[in-house]
Amino acid sequence: MAFPNEAEFRNYCKQKKKLANSTIDLASRSISTFWRYYSASLESEADITNVQANDIRNFLASLQEKLNMKSNTVNKYLSHLKMYFVFLSEYGYITTYPLLSLRGNYFDRKQEYVINWMDSLPQLIKIKKIHPETIKMMAAIAAGFKPKEITILRTANLLDNIKSSVVRDYIKAHTDYSKDNNPYIFARKNGDHYASDFNINQKITPDRSIIGMTLTTHQLRMSFVYSIISNHQLSDNDVLKTLRISMKSLNYYRKNLTLYIKTTEFQLPKKTD
Known part of the structure; x- marks a missing residue:
């Protein structure tokens, strides 16, 4: 099964990495195996831009549990995937x-997520240093909107799906209505929406130290x-x-929750100054 940008990747391995054809073939087989699993x-x-850690x-x-592969073999797959995603990023x-x-051998199989933070948004709003974009993102996720929907989400659509009047009032107070009476919740200076959530994530990431959880669209x-x-x-x-x-x-998420996911309950920061 072909994987995204396979021809470009093989050319990258040949021209830039100076790898032998046998090595390129082996790496391509590893990536194809992953792509079949993911798809x-x-x-x-399947969309390569949506692949997460x-x-x-x-x-x-x-690979270890179902195919009984040894750690050194699994690490070869990981090495090939790293090379592929470095190419995609570069x-x-x-x-x-x-x-x-x-x-490598030390990869942490238990991905940790902080859960049940949604009802704490009215309290998080009181934190003076928190960015309005962070509250908007968390409110959109808590309202059930998916990452791809959030980049083109209009303010009125979000407000219609928020029960808390405190959160609604906060979002209204931190929204620029000068260019549009129903602007995107994340709008550029010219009023257009962002092409992806990359810039949005850059704005909200610093609040991780305040809130105590990872703040990216996907993680939320x-x-x-x-x-x-x-x-x-x-x-x-x-x-x-x-x-x-x-x-x-x-069923997929439930399996992950049983085997690979660790959850911790959200706790409000002790200081809200």
Whole structure:
């Protein structure tokens, strides 16, 4: 099975890395194996820009657990994937490099997510140093919007899906209505939306030290997903409706929660100054 930008990757290995054809073939087989695994786990068409560290971590774990591969063999797969994603990042095919947290034999299979932060937004608003973009992003995720939807999400659409009047008032007070009476929640200076969430994530990342959790669109979405799935009072239909996912995806996330995911309950910062 071909993987994205395979021809360009092989040329990169040949021309820039000066690798032998046999080495390139071996690396390509490793990447193809990952791409088949990743594509099979999704109900929609696979997109290389959506691959996250946890997807690669789960793949590596499956090589050990299902195929009984030894650690040194798994590390070869990891080495090939690192080379591939370095290529993708270097040539602009992806904006975020997903393998920073993976370290050969020492990769941490347990990805940690902070859950059940959604009801704390009214209290987080009181923190003076927090960026308005952070509150907007968390509010959008808590309202059930997916990462791809958030970059083109209009303010009115978000406000209609927020129950807390405190959060609604905060978002209105921190929204520029000078160019549009219904602006994008994340708008550029000219009023247009961003092409991706890269710039948005750069703005909200510094608040990680204040809030005590990773603040990227994907990480927040996953923490929301595992918050909902961990709520045993919700039926399958409630979960499917809230997350807007298929039963196949729900089973995938539940398996991850059992085998690869560690969750911790959100705690408000002690100081809100």
